[in-house]
Amino acid sequence: MLGEIVETLVGRKDEDDEQQKKRIIKGRVVLMKKNVLDFNDLAASVLDRFHELVGHKVSLQLISSVNTDSENRVKGKVGKAAYLEKWITTFTSLTPGDSAFDVSFDWEEEVGVPGAFIINNLHHSEFYLKTLTLEHVPGHSGPLHFVCNSWIYPADKYKTHRVFFTNKSYLPSETPAPLLPYREEELVNLRGDGSGQLEEWDRVYDYAYYNDLGDPDKGQDLARPVLGGSSEYPYPRRGRTGRPPTKTDPNSESRIPLLMSLNIYVPRDERFGHLKMSDFLGYGLKSIFQFLLPEFKDLCESISNEFDSFEDACGIYEGGFKLPDGPLLKSIYDNIPLELLKQLLPSDGEGLFKFPMPKVIQEDKSAWRTDEEFAREMVAGLNPMIISRLQEFPPTSNLDPELYGNQTSTIAPHHIQNQLDGLTIDEAIKTNRLYILNHHDSLMPYLRRINTTTTKTYASRTLLFLQNDGRLRPLAIELSQPHPDGDHFGAVSKVYTPSEDGIEGSVWQLAKAYAAVNDSGVHQLISHWLHTHAVIEPVVIATNRQLSVMHPIYKLLHPHFRDTMNINAVARQVLINAGGILEATVFPAKYSMELSAVIYKDWAFPDQALPVDLVKRGIAVQDSNSPHGLRLLIEDYPYAVDGLEIWSAIKSWVEDYCSFYYASDDMVQNDRELQSWWKELREKGHADKKNESWWPKMQTLKELIDSCTIIIWVASALHAAVNFGQYHYAGYMPNRPTISRRFMPEPGTKEYDELRTNPDKVFLRTITARLQTLVGIALIEILSRHSSDEIYLGQRDTPEWTADAQVLEAFDKFGKKLGEIEEGIVKMNNDGKWKNRVGAVKVPYTLLYPTSEDGLTGKGIPNSVSI
Template structure:
C-alpha cells in the first residue's frame, strides 16, 4: 500500500469556501491514482480560510507525481471554490507543493503542476509538455482581445465585470462600483447638499471652502491656502499629480515668442533669457496634445472649453520652479497674448488656472488612463494568454496584474463610456478623452516607460539643477530596487542570451504586447522580440514598475492636489481670454466649474485616491507562486531594500509642509486596482 497525505488550503476572501464535492487524482510517471473524494465524515470541509488534510491510499506505485487533477461537482447548487494550494506528503516522506490560487468553478477539472518554475525547455515528459500547451489553449479562449475604440490599445473581450473569467474578477464587485463609490464619497465629504444647484456658479473663491468642510489633509489644505502663489504652481510640475509634462528648454519654440524684455524682471541671476536657457535654468511645459481636442458638449445648457497652453518655467536662485510666461493657445498672434507675472493679478491668475486645467486633462487621460491603466491591462492579457502558470515569468508578474483587467472593465462600463461618469464633470468628456488617448497612442514610446530614460529624455536627470524633484529621486530608487530584484530572479532561470531567445512562450508574450498593445507600431520602439538577458531584465522592470510604482505616483495624489477645485479645474465654462486687462475675479468664478461639476469632481478624486481593502503593497507576495529557496531569498532582499527606501522617504518628509510620499513603497500597491 502507498499512502499519501494531502493538505488543501482554501482562500480567506469572501465566498472562497464551498459545499460542493471535491475530487483529487494524482498523475505520476508510472500511472494515475483513482479519483478520490476528499471528505471528512461529520466535518464541514473547505470552509473559508480552512486548511484540511486527507489520507489517500493506493495499491500501485504511480512513481514521481507530475500533476494533480482537481474536480468540483455540484452538491446542491453550483458553489465556486477558491483553492490556494495543495501539498502532498509522499510515502517516502517528501513534501511537494502545488500552488493553485485560482477559482474552481463548475466548468470542469483543473490540473496543477508542482510549484517549481520551469521553462518549456526544462520539461522532461510528454505529459508536462502537453499540459503547458493545453493550459495556454484554454486561456487563449478565455482571454480574448477586443478593440474598445479605434486607436486604443486592445482590451479584454468583456462588456461587463461579470463577463470576465472568475480568476480575474474582484472578490466583491460592490467595492469597485464607481457609481456607489462616487455617492459614498460625496456623502463622506458633505457635498450632496450642493447637487440641487448643479449648474449654478460659486460666489467667490471662499465659497469653494464649503465643500472643503470635512477635509483634514496636510497637502490639500496647504494647496487651498497657497494655490494662487507662483511657487505652488511651479512645485506641482515637480511633485504634483502629473510631474511628467515639463522638460528642460534648450531653445524657445517659434510658436512661443517670449522675449527677454518680457521676463527680465523675473530673472534673478543678472542673466538674459538666452543666457538662462544656456545655463539650464529654463523649462517648458507644452500642452500641444490638447490642441484641437473638442470640449465636452453633452450638456446643452453649459458651454465648456479647452485650450492647449504653453508655460515657461524658471528655476530661480532659491531653486524654486516658478512660471514666468504663459500662452494659452499654440499659434501666436494678437488675440493670443503672452501672460506674465507682471500683468494684472487676475489676468495672471486665470492664465495659471488654464494651465492647471489642461494639466488635469492630460493627467487623467494620458498619464493615468493610457500609460498606467490601459498598458497594464495589455501586459495582463498577454501574460494570461502566453505564459503558463509554471513559467517563472508568470509567477513573477501575476501579482502585478491583480484586479487590473477588472478595474478597467468597470471603468469602461461606468466611467469613460458614453454618458458615463467622466462626462459629468470633465472638459474632455463627451469624446474628447477618446481623441486624446488616440492621439497619445501615436506618440507613445518604449523609452518613456523606462523611468531613468524618461527622466533623461526631458533633461531632468541633474540633481544639482533641480534638487527638489522628489518624483525623480524616489522613482529612480524604486526603479533600481525593482530592477535588482528582477535581475536576481531572471538569472536563476536563464543561463545565457540563447535561453532568452529560444523561450518561445516569452517571445509570444512580448509579441502579444507589441501587436495588440502598441498596434504593431514600429516607431514606438517597443520590442517585438527580446534577444538578451539584459533586455529581458529591462522589459520586466518596465512591466512591474508601470503596474505598481508609476501608477501609484500619478494616482494616489489626486485628492491631495485636485480636491481644491480652483487649483485643478476639471472643466472651464468661459473661453480663454484673448486680450489682457479684461479679467476680473467674477469672470474667473464664472470660468470655473459650477457647483454640481465641482461636487462630481471632488467625489471622483476622493474615490480614486483610496486604497483597496486588504491592499497588497510592493514586495508583498502572500500567494507563494514560487517555492524555490533562491527566489524566496531574492524576495526577502527586495523587501529589505524597499523598507530602506520607505524609511529614507519618511525621514525626509519629517516636518515638511509638503511631504512627498507617492513613491514610498509602503504606499505603492502591487498592481493597478483602483
C-alpha cells in the same frame, strides 16, 4: 528451518511493500466558499451540502511528474480520486474567511512525486481555491505546495479538467516530460477559440478594440469612434467580451445597460477579491453616474450650481451640505440605499454630507494659490512627468505647418528677461535653468472641437525658471487658440506674466487656472489612464495566453496584474464611456478618449523606463559618477529622486530573478513560450504599434530584464505616483480644476469689470462648477483609497509563491531595500534643504513611499493597477 526463515522474510517484505503501496499522503486544501463571498446566494451552502450527501463531491487527483500513463505515454500518470473531507460539517462564519479541508490520497508508486493535480467540483456552486499542501510525499523533501488562487466552477461549466501545478518554476525546455502536455493544454484553453459571448465561468483571455465606449443605438450624441485598428485612432487592446454588435453600427459592441449590472466579462480570476467588496464598489460608481448626476443637477440648479466664494467651496469639507427633503431628491432616496448614500457622501449624522479635508488645504487654505505651489506640483504633484527642459527660445511646435500654420510661441524676451536673476535667456538655457510645462501641441488640433462643447479653454505653454534654492518660479503662461479664419493660419496667442496685485494679479490667477485645467485633463487621460491602465491590459492578456503559470516570468509578473482587467472593465462601463463620468467632469468632454488615442501615436515602450523618460525630457543627463547613472538637472525633483530609487530597486530584483533562470542569451532566444509572449504582446496587444523599430527584440537577457522592469514599474510605481494622491491634491477642485467654462475676460468688457470687483467669484465661475465638483470628488475619493487587502511592492500573497530558495532570498533583499527607501523618503521630507518636498501647503511628498495603511493615505505602491 532455513526455508521457513526465508519464507517468513519474503512474506514480511511483501507485507511491507503492500503497506508502502497503501501509504496515505495527507493534504490540506484552503478555499473560500461562495456563500461567504456572495450573500445573494446563501442557498449555495444548503445545496452544496445536499450534493455531498448524494455523492456529488469535490475530488482531487494527483498527476505524476516522473511517470507517464501506460495507456498514454505522453501524459503524466493520474492517480485515484480523493475527496475533500467533512464538507457537510465544516461551517464557515458569516464573515469572509477561509475554510480548511483535509484530503487523503493513497500513495501510488506509479504516480510517484506529483507535479500537478486535477480538481473536479460536482457541487451546485463555485468556490475560490487558494492552496493545496501535501505532507510527507515519498521521494520529496518537505511539504509540497500548490498555490492556486482560482475560482472553481461546477464541472459541467468546463470542457476540460481544471489542472494546477506545484510552485516549482520550469522553463518550457526544462519541464518534466509527464507535465508538458498539461502545461500546453492549459495555455490552449486560456486562449479560447475567438468566438461567442464569454460567460463568467469562462477562462478566456483574448483581445478586442475599444469599440464599446459609445452607444449609437441611443443616438448619435452617444456614438464614439472605435479606438484601435486604425492609423487615425490607434490604441492598446482590451479584453474581449464577445457581446454582439449594436444595431446602428456593426463595428461597435453593444453595452450592458447600467440598470442590469457592472459585471462586464473579465476572466473570473481577474475580478476583485471579496475584501475589496467589488460589488459594492461597482454599485457605488454606478450610483454616482446613474443617480447622483441627474438628481444632483436638479439639486445644484435649485441651490445654485456655483460656488460663491472659496469659503463656500471649503464648506463641503468643513460644514458639509444638506440634501433637502421633498420630491426633488425622492428618486435618490428611492434608488440608493441609505448606507450606500452615506458611503458616497459621508454624513455627520445631522444630514450634512461632507468629504474628508484634502491635505492641500489642511494646513493653509490659501497656500495652493501661490506661484511656489503652482510650480512645485509640476515636480511633486499628481502629474510630475510632463515638465521638460527648455532647449530653445522661443518654444517651437512639432505640428505640421501646412495644416496648422505657424505655432511657434509668442513668448518674447521682454516677457521674461527681467525675471532670470541677472542671466540672459541664452545663459539661462545653457545653464539648464529654463523649463516648460507644454500642453500646446497635444491640445491645439482638438481645441476647436473641444470649445464647441461647454468647455472654453486654450492650449497652454508655461515657462519656469529654476532658482538657486532648487524651487521653480513661473515666468510666463501663453494661452493659445486656433485662428478664427482656419487652422492653417496658425495660433492666436496671448502671454501673461506673474503679478500679485490688482486686476493684473487676478488675470494671472486665471492664467494659472487654465494651465492647471490642461494639466488635470492630460493627467487623467494620458499620464493616468493611457500610460498605466490601458497599456498594461494587453500585457495581462498576453502573459496569460502565452506564459504557463509554471513559467518563471509568469510568476515574476503575475502579481503586477491583480485587478487591472476588472477596474478597466468598470471604467469602460461608467467612467470613460460616452456620457460617462470622465466626459462630464474633464475638459475634453466627448473628445476625451479620441484625444488619448491620437496621443498614443507617440507612445513607445522603451520610453516608459524612468531613466529614459528623464533623459528624453531633458531633466537628467547620463553621468556614470552619479547614483543610478544619471544626474538630475533639477536636483530637488521629488518624483524623480524617489522614482529612481524605486526603479533601481525593481531592476536589481528583476536582474537577480531572471539571472537565476537564464544563464545565457541563448536560453532567452530558445524559450519558445517567452518568444511567443513577446511576439503576441507587440503584434496583438499593441498591434497598432507592432511595426515600430524601437521594440526590444527579446534576444538577450538584458532585454528581458529591461522589459520586465518597465512592466513592473508602470504597473506599480508609475500608477501609484499618478493615482493615490488624487484626493489630497485634486479633492480641492480650485487647486486642480478640470474644466474651464469661460474665456479670459478682455479689458473693456463687463466680465473684466467683474474680475476687478469680485475676482474670486469670477475665478470660481470660470472653473469646475458645483455639480462636476461633487461628482468628481466622490469619484476620486473612491479611486484614491487603498483597500484593506492591498498587496504592496515587495510583498506577495503567500510565502510559498515559489519553491526556489535563492529566489526567495533575492525577494527578501528587495523588500529590505524598499524599507531603506522609505527611511530615506522620511529623512528628506524632514530636511528643510529640500524645498519641493513639502512646499507652502505643508504636504510631504509620499506618493512613492512603498507601503501604506488602508484608506486615504496619499502614499503606498500597490503591486498592480488595482483601482
